[in-house]
Amino acid sequence: MDLTKLLPTSHLQSDLMAMGLQDGLRLAVQPLVDAGIVSDGDRFVEDLIVRESQYTTAVGNAVAIPHARTHTASRLGLAVAIFPGGLDFPEAPDAQPVKVFFIIAIPAFAPVAHMPLLQHIAKFVRNPKKVEKLVESKSAAAAVKYLLSFKA
Amino acid sequence: MPKGPLTQLLKIQELELVLHESAIVHGSGAVDDKNLKRKIADLRKKVPASFLAHYDQVKRNGMGISREIGGRCRACQVVMPAGDLNNIRSGRIQAICPSCNIYIYLESFGQES
Numbered sequence: 001m002d003l004t005k006l007l008p009t010s011h012l013q014s015d016l017m018a019m020g021l022q023d024g025l026r027l028a029v030q031p032l033v034d035a036g037i038v039s040d041g042d043r044f045v046e047d048l049i050v051r052e053s054q055y056t057t058a059v060g061n062a063v064a065i066p067h068a069r070t071h072t073a074s075r076l077g078l079a080v081a082i083f084p085g086g087l088d089f090p091e092a093p094d095a096q097p098v099k100v101f102f103i104i105a106i107p108a109f110a111p112v113a114h115m116p117l118l119q120h121i122a123k124f125v126r127n128p129k130k131v132e133k134l135v136e137s138k139s140a141a142a143a144v145k146y147l148l149s150f151k152a
Numbered sequence: 153m154p155k156g157p158l159t160q161l162l163k164i165q166e167l168e169l170v171l172h173e174s175a176i177v178h179g180s181g182a183v184d185d186k187n188l189k190r191k192i193a194d195l196r197k198k199v200p201a202s203f204l205a206h207y208d209q210v211k212r213n214g215m216g217i218s219r220e221i222g223g224r225c226r227a228c229q230v231v232m233p234a235g236d237l238n239n240i241r242s243g244r245i246q247a248i249c250p251s252c253n254i255y256i257y258l259e260s261f262g263q264e265s
Contacts, residue, residue: 055170055171055174055183065177069169093182109218110226111165111166111169112169112214115172122176
């Protein structure tokens with residue numbers, strides 16, 4: 001899957017710090033708000049938390065893929081946030097802090113539009129070495145380049 | 153047209169999507185889906201069998217229910233004829249998109265109670 005259009009460099013934030021999960025999600029969704037894909041960041045974060053309560057999107061290997069169908073999204077959106085210090089994620093299967101968040105905004109009117117993207121990301125994050133390399137990227141541009149180079 | 157069953161179908165579809173997503177994200181063997189499946193089963197008990205039969209049949213092709221916004225079915229993106237919208241609102245015909253044949257939750261039904 002080609003992520004070029006979904007993941008411009010501005011959608012990846014590295015070296016983030018947050019006080020907790022909700023604060024971290026707010027920071028992580030900001031590029032989607034800035035790009036006009038999500039109209040209301042706080043509402044989208046609420047939608048992410050509701051979705052999270054149904055079944056966790058933390059997959060282990062310090063990764064979570066929070067996603068939610070939301071009326072605030074005008075189109076499918078992807079943002080990546082890297083917290084090198086990690087954030088506590090209550091339902092993480094390995095109980096380890098999450099360092100990498102792949103945020104997917106799914107427009108409510110297209111509830112299955114994200115499935116290919118989800119599959120692509122899931123394949124990437126199952127490899128701990130790839131995740132480690134992503135976290136250690138020296139810049140957002142380098143991290144995006146690395147993600148775009150991944151062919152499932 | 154009673155909107156109650158359609159409200160339940162929207163919830164059922166959402167939980168079924170969560171199940172599908174979780175299988176992708178975690179791997180199908182790694183998902184402890186008993187809780188979700190129980191919730192889906194509980195919701196299905198609240199929906200008349202005739203609704204479920206049509207929902208299950210059309211869902212095989214992707215979606216079983218969609219929302220109408222601005223006169224357009226958001227699943228197939230086709231504008232619904234005004235006459236059909238009026239007939240659905242007044243209960244003269246079933247709330248089904250004439251184009252893609254899935255249940256349609258009209259914008260005028262408002263937020264679920």
